[in-house]
Amino acid sequence: MLPTVTACRQGLGLAAAHRALLRACRRPGLGYFAKCDIRRYFASVRDDVLLELLGPHCSDDWARALVQGLVHSWSDTPGRGMPIGNLTSQLFANAYLTRTDLTMTRSVGARSYLRYVDDFVWFGSDATILHRQVAALAEELGRVGLCLHPAKTRVAPVSEGVDFAGVVAFSDHVRLRGRSKRRALALWRRQREDCAQGRLSEERYHSSLLSLVALGARTGARGWLRSRGLSW
Numbered sequence: 001m002l003p004t005v006t007a008c009r010q011g012l013g014l015a016a017a018h019r020a021l022l023r024a025c026r027r028p029g030l031g032y033f034a035k036c037d038i039r040r041y042f043a044s045v046r047d048d049v050l051l052e053l054l055g056p057h058c059s060d061d062w063a064r065a066l067v068q069g070l071v072h073s074w075s076d077t078p079g080r081g082m083p084i085g086n087l088t089s090q091l092f093a094n095a096y097l098t099r100t101d102l103t104m105t106r107s108v109g110a111r112s113y114l115r116y117v118d119d120f121v122w123f124g125s126d127a128t129i130l131h132r133q134v135a136a137l138a139e140e141l142g143r144v145g146l147c148l149h150p151a152k153t154r155v156a157p158v159s160e161g162v163d164f165a166g167v168v169a170f171s172d173h174v175r176l177r178g179r180s181k182r183r184a185l186a187l188w189r190r191q192r193e194d195c196a197q198g199r200l201s202e203e204r205y206h207s208s209l210l211s212l213v214a215l216g217a218r219t220g221a222r223g224w225l226r227s228r229g230l231s232w
Helices: 014-026 047-057 061-071 089-096 098-108 127-142 178-196 202-218 222-226
Strands: 004-006 032-037 111-116 119-124 154-157 162-164 167-169 174-176
Touching: 004 014, 014 111, 014 119, 014 162, 014 167, 014 174, 032 127, 032 162, 047 061, 047 089, 089 098, 098 111, 098 127, 119 127, 119 162, 127 154, 178 202
Parallel strands: 004 111
Antiparallel strands: 032 119, 032 154, 111 119, 162 167, 167 174
16 A cells, blocks of 8 residues: 655645545544654654665756755764755655655554655554554664654543544544634734734735635634634
8 A cells, every 4th residue: 555645746636635634543443543743753763764765866967966955054963964945854754754655554554544744644453553553663764864753642541532644534524723713813813913014915915814714614624714704
């Protein structure tokens, strides 16, 4: 079974992640899930490993020099750290974990495996097996200089809700996580102020507003939006 990797891919953004998550929660016989996150992912990425992974996709010296310049443009410690905030950040983040994805699905046997940047979740019928698979993931990540965040590693029944990519999913619905609501509301307020002050175009503000409404509509947050005059 191939992994489902979303973020910074055409047709595979947040909406696709949420749809895939809900499908996984509804699969019969998979009553448990494993949820993992990487501790300080972007700051921990090793430059040498990332360049090794990206090298075969560079068609000439110019492309290789460009990629090397991007990779080395920021570091938290020497030889480590992925640049954050440019268009390549999520693309590089996906590439860095490609081998991990394939190991988890082909060798470890993770079922209904989903990843959004460094947010992992997969499902199973036996919690004990899931715990062993979490240990296998931790070992695999260690080979590329990464480690799991202990406070964000969990194995539990699907009935308790699966927290992934900003939402909490159950077998019959998806709802927007409280922290995601607060962040979305803060972003909307900043953009509204920027638009009023001329720092953001009306077109960009309107596009962002439509994205917020669409997110709320598909995650059961219509009432929350309506109370703030953001539903139409």
